Amino acid sequence: MEKFTNQxxxxxxxxxILIIFGFSLFNIKNQLVRIENQLVHLDxxxxxxxxxxxxxxxRKSSGSAQNIQTGKLPSVFAEKTEYDFGKISKKNGLVxxxxxxxxxxxxxxxxxxxxxxxxxTSAKIDKTVVAPNSSAVLTVSFDPNFHExxxxxxxxxxxVPTNDPDNEEIEFKISVExxx
Numbered sequence: 001m002e003k004f005t006n007q008x009x010x011x012x013x014x015x016x017i018l019i020i021f022g023f024s025l026f027n028i029k030n031q032l033v034r035i036e037n038q039l040v041h042l043d044x045x046x047x048x049x050x051x052x053x054x055x056x057x058x059r060k061s062s063g064s065a066q067n068i069q070t071g072k073l074p075s076v077f078a079e080k081t082e083y084d085f086g087k088i089s090k091k092n093g094l095v096x097x098x099x100x101x102x103x104x105x106x107x108x109x110x111x112x113x114x115x116x117x118x119x120x121t122s123a124k125i126d127k128t129v130v131a132p133n134s135s136a137v138l139t140v141s142f143d144p145n146f147h148e149x150x151x152x153x154x155x156x157x158x159x160v161p162t163n164d165p166d167n168e169e170i171e172f173k174i175s176v177e178x179x180x
Contacts, residue, residue: 038148074132075105076164078172083140085176090144099138099172103130105164111136112161120146121156121174144178153177 004012083097103109109130114123126137140158158172 034148038150072107073105074103074107074109074162074164076109076162076167076170077102077104078170081170082173082175085142085174087177087179088144089179093145094141094143095176096139096141097174099140100135101125101130101138101160101170102135103132106132108132110163115159117157120144120149121158123158125160138172140172140174142174142176144176149178
């Protein structure tokens with residue numbers, strides 16, 4: 001049986017220590033990247049919150065004086081304002097949901113500039129003027145690959161401004177959980 005010298009034993013121990021240290025550094029690097037992505041996401045959330053506050057502060061009443069005088073006011077209504085995508089996979093990419101916005105009033109419903117709570121969420125509407133007793137389709141899309149998302153279930157919002165004096169903004173919410 002071959003005997004190992006003290007130098008060979010020390011070298012083997014150093015190699016094992018270096019391997020363990022290398023894996024530890026790799027783990028630390030991955031954790032730092034994950035934390036950095038979370039900080040970037042939180043920064044985006046802060047920007048969106050600030051823009052939401054600014055949007056609310058700058059909102060002007062869009063109900064026209066003529067509509068108010070004639071009593072021909074719009075009345076916005078949505079049966080569904082929330083949608084849960086459940087668990088989705090990043091590899092399948094973009095998911096979308098549709099919401100129907102009704103005008104149950106007597107005047108034209110005007111849809112303003114739509115804003116989302118995060119860059120990962122987009123929204124478009126098929127028409128910006130909805131006649132009385134008509135509807136418009138709001139399509140909300142979520143991109144799970146836009147940036148690193150938080151763990152677990154989370155929600156995003158879409159804000160739709162209207163000229164309904166009783167409901168100047170409707171919030172639509174989507175919920176999702178990204179599975180690995």
